[in-house]
Amino acid sequence: MHRTTTIALASSLLTLAALSAPATLCLAAMNPAVRAQSADTASPTSLRHTLSLDEGWRFHLGDIARDSFAGGQGVNLYAPDITYQGAKAGSVWGAAARGYDDKRWKLVDLPHDWVVEQPFDEKALKQQGYRPRGIAWYRRTFKLPASDRGKNIELQFDGVATHSTVYFNGNEVHHNWSGYSSFQINLTPMARYGDDGINTIAVRVDAEDTEGWWYEGGGIYRHTWLVKRSPVHVATDGVYANPVKTANGGWVIPAEVTLANTGPGAASASVDVGVFDAAGRRVAGARSAPVNIVAQGDAVAKVAVPVAKPKLWSVDEPNLYTVRTTVLRDGKPVDSVDTTSGFRTIRFDARKGFFLNDQPLKLKGTSNHQDHAGVGVAVPDSIWDFRVRKLKEMGSNAYRTAHNPPAKELLDAADRHGMLVMDETRHFNASPEYLKQLQWLVRRDRNHPSVIMWSLFNEEGLQVNEEGMEITRVMNAVVKQLDTTRPTTGAQNKGQLGPDGKVNPKNAAHSVDVVGINYQSDEYDKIRAAYPDKPIVSTEDTSQVMTRGEYTTDWAKVVASYDDVYPGWAATSNARNSWEAISKQTSFAGGFSWTGFAYRGEPTPYGWPSASSHFGALDLCGFPKTEFHVRQALWVKDKPVLTLVPHWNWPGKNGQNIKVLAPTNGDTVALFLNGKLIEEKKADPFQMVEWQVPYAPGRLEAVAKKNGREVARFAVETTGEPVALRLTPDRKALAGDGRDAVPVTVEAIDAQGRSVPTANLPVSLELSGPGANIGVGNGDPNSHAPEKGDKVTIYNGLAQVILQSQRAGSGNLVLRATSAGLQPAETTINVRAVPALPSVPVVAQ
Incomplete structure (x- = not known):
């Protein structure tokens, strides 16, 4: 212990x-x-050259028999000479062979998630978002100049989901057993240089298997590199x-x-x-x-x-x-x-919580999966930046990479923006393959200033007994061999206590440095007493469910957004209650809510037609839900926060009571309807303020005060019908590198230019200039519309399109949106020429 x-x-x-x-x-x-x-x-x-290998891959969805060859020509693998030859190095057959004819395959660039492109299927896995998975192949050819002979040539894959086998020049060179782990292959002994011929990479990706109970996508979904360096x-x-x-x-x-x-x-x-x-x-x-x-x-x-x-x-x-x-x-x-x-410096103290640079700091964290609207798990680097910025805007200072190693671009964004990270491994396993994955994670991420702890597991069945304690002990020791500056923890939802409510002498909590607690808020005091000498953090809490823009629950598919619905395992853990419980535990380092962003799959509390989760302070696009505003009021201390929920468009409900919530960090809030004071209330610092307001169209306005002085005003108004569209890009400039991407918000507005929060209507998109539309979405967990293409539906007032620059592009990228009966909208994004990212040219076979 x-x-x-x-x-x-x-x-x-x-x-x-x-x-x-x-x-x-x-x-x-x-x-x-x-x-x-x-x-x-x-x-x-x-002195070294790292070249992007993202462009120019050939892709085939479906497996290919080993006896197929060029143009589908069959090969008798059982002929004596073929059997002999096929057992030798450099002589694999089928789509892995150097000479396989892939000209009819689809041309794709990486990162690539093929699963997000598939239609929804009620018979597919619910937890994976009702999208078919399967097996696919990728191939890429390139040449190396004669001057590279004698160098070390390394192929690097940042992430391939789920299991993969890599072939190079007819040799089977690597098997990878996790879609979340990067891997590298030394190509030097097998590479061909100069006039010796073309080099061929083939990758068989098996996504029929899954590693998690959430949407995981499929394909070479992170970046790929070719590194040339000295021996x-x-x-x-x-x-x-x-x-x-x-x-x-x-x-x-x-x-x-x-x-x-x-x-x-x-x-x-x-x-x-x-x-x-x-x-x-x-x-x-x-x-x-x-x-x-x-x-x-x-x-x-x-x-x-x-x-x-x-x-x-x-x-x-x-x-x-x-x-x-x-x-x-x-x-x-x-x-x-x-x-x-x-x-x-970081310090976790058993009695005083977490310290950054010797100053106390409560961890205001969220847990997050890794998919985004329109692109699945093939998330562009700049969208990671966008997501971290949205969480910082909410007041969050910590991020849990649930339940797997993250893209390194996420950690880069966390470094830049000051977001602390709990870095989590995928597999709770002390066997050599999985310890190797854990070692890779620590080696890759141990230099990030944002990373403050390693999470070794999430809600494992074995966490409650000696077996789990021993597995954790081994994993903890492996981490310490590579990094002694950060503690380990585990996201443990039971087992810290025995049947008598006192310490369980054999459970995983004894083998980590910081005791992790998932939920169990009613056991906080007992767990604190059972582990008096160990720091504690809430590794997961809340599990609030709500559907953006919905304020009446339909128990078939949507949940009202009032911060008051949560699954049974969450006890009383809506956002307000969970943070109040954590805040009052002064020795706790802080907590990580479930979740920051919504994600595909695990559509709790529903099944079909819901294909995405109802969790999240932000929806799948990054549009704020009510929980975003609640947490902002709970977490932001350096400026006034005030919002009103819901919108004020309720035709046919005149005189009926509408529940109104005012997330605020003020002391008091006065509520006015059409200029008339309804009531001024004292704001509880955790529960905030609520009213029941008889509906009348017009303007509902709140005024917050702090120490008797007005600090903020916020109003919602009854809007007119939509008359026009509006497009708002997150940024107005893109780097012309073929990678930079920007989300654009699509709204319907009324005659006064106000966004119509109840608008639900189809929009057609046209794009011209040096870039591409790489995905669309709207945050509707019940939508089965394609996420690729030139059409999107505004859902409860909002939709999103993601635009990406063209490689070596410059000039104006113009997006135009139209919808029947509405005035169209247009926005222009300047694509600026930048030095091209060094890359490996594609050559034909």
């Missing part, structure tokens, strides 16, 4: 673009989600550069760098580690002693880098630095990697 009163943890870090590169800075200013790059892009010294190089995810505050108040980065050697003989190398501020100035640096690396082996170079008076990373001021690691052989640089770093 590991018991400690206080867990003192010093900071962490990650990877970003070279801050001294003017082109990169220009792109980052235009698109805040520009890829943060370490072992993942060409370094400033151009002696920094291994992928091989930099551990975590700043530590010293006893005298200074800072040091005790860098550990794993160097790999894929060359023919042993080699000696050292590393220079430089620290650069946001302006690109080198503010610190040191060089390691040489280390010897055997052929096809690795070694760790260590060096301590003192840093004087760095700017600290925090949730309000997320100051970032770049750690540049350069490999030296005989004094000459041969490889270089940039890692983004942040200087901060």
Whole structure:
């Protein structure tokens, strides 16, 4: 059993673009989600080249028999010579073969989720959103110049859902057993260079299996890369550069760098580690002693880098630095990697909660899956940025990656915006394959300043007994081998207590550093008493269900948005009650609500026709629900918050009482209908204010006061019928890199320009210019409309279309929206030319 009163943890870090590169800075200013790059892009010294492999893949939905070959021609696999040849390296058959004819396959770019493109099917898995899954193939061809001979050539997949087998030049080179884990393949021994011919990658993706009980998509849904570097190089995810505050108040980065050697003989190398501020100035640096690396082996170079008076990373001021690691052989640089770093301390205290930079901070967290409207799990980098910004706007400061390792672009956005992260693994398993997945997660993410704890499981059946305690113990030890600066936790929904209400001596809580509690708010005091020397965090709470824009529950498909409906396991955990319970536990580090964003699948409390969840403070598009405003009122302290729920369009209900909720952080709220005071009420800091108001059309206005002084006004008005459309992009400029994407809100407005919250009508979309419409949505959990195409339906006043720039594009991207009987709308987004992201050209077979 590991018991400690206080867990003192010093900071962490990650990877970003070279801050001294003017082109990169220009792109980052235009698109805040520009890829943060370490072992993942060409370094400033151009010693390594990381090339995007996202473009130009051939895709086939469905499996292909092993005996098929070019043009569907059959091959007798049982002929003696074929059997002999097929057992040899480089001689796989079917769609994995180098010469397979894939010209009739669909051409796609990555990231790609084929499942989101499928029609809904009531017979498909409910928990996966009623969409068919299955098996598919991807193929890609490319050439390597003769000058690459002698380099290390590595293929990197950031994520393939669900299980995958990769073939290269007719060789079976990798099996991957999780759709959430990245993997790398050394292609060097099998690659062809110059006139030797074309290189062929084939990937068989098996998404018939599932890893979770939510929508997981299918395909190569994250980025793919080809990395060219020196045979002696920094291994992928091989930099551990975590700043530590010293006893005298200074800072040091005790860098550990794993160097790999894929060359023919042993080699000696050292590393220079430089620290650069946001302006690109080198503010610190040191060089390691040489280390010897055997052929096809690795070694760790260590060096301590003192840093004087760095700017600290925090949730309000997320100051970032770049750690540049350069490999030296005989004094000459041969490889270089940039890692983004942040200087901060974290501490979980059993009696006082969580501390960031020695200041107490309550974790105001949300749990989130990884799909978005229109695109499924193939989420563009800038949409991750959009989602983090929306949660920050709500007042959230923490994010749980439920229930799996996240896209690294999410963590990059968290680093930039000051969002703390509970980083969760997918599989609760102490066998070698799954421990390998856990090790990968920690190695990849341990430099992010945003990551503050590792979550080892979620609601596992074995969490209640000795078996679960031992599995957790092994997993905890594996994490500690790679990172001692962050605690472990587990999202545990039972088992911390025995039948007598006292500590259960054999359960998983004993094997983690921070006791995690899912729900069980009625047991908070007992669990606190049972684990007096361990920090505690609410790893999951609330489970509020509501359907955006609906205020009358239809128990067949929609839930009223009044923050008062939740499933049985959530006890009394609507947003207000759950945060009140957590806030009153002063020793708790904070909590993570279920959920920040809605997601496909798990349509609690319903089944068909609901295909998406009713959870979430925001819907699948990121449009706020009532819970968003409630949490904003609970969590935001530095500015006034006041909203009114619901809208004020209730034809046919004159004189009938309408329940009105005023989420606010004010002391009192006065409510006026058409200028007449209805009532002024004291606002409870958790429950806020409610009224029953006899409906009359017009203007319903609230006035909030703090210490007797007016601080905010908010009004809802009865609108007219829709007469026109309105388009509002989240940003008015895109980087012309073929990746940058922007969500555009589609609304119907009345003659006075007011958004009509009850509008439900079809819209046609036309796009011209250097970009594409990559997906549409509206947050309706019962919609079965296609999410790809030029049509979308406004649902309860809102819809969304996601536009993405064209590679090497520049000029105006013009979106036009039309609907019968309404004035059309148009918006223009400027696509600015930027240096192209280095990529691997496509060549025909």
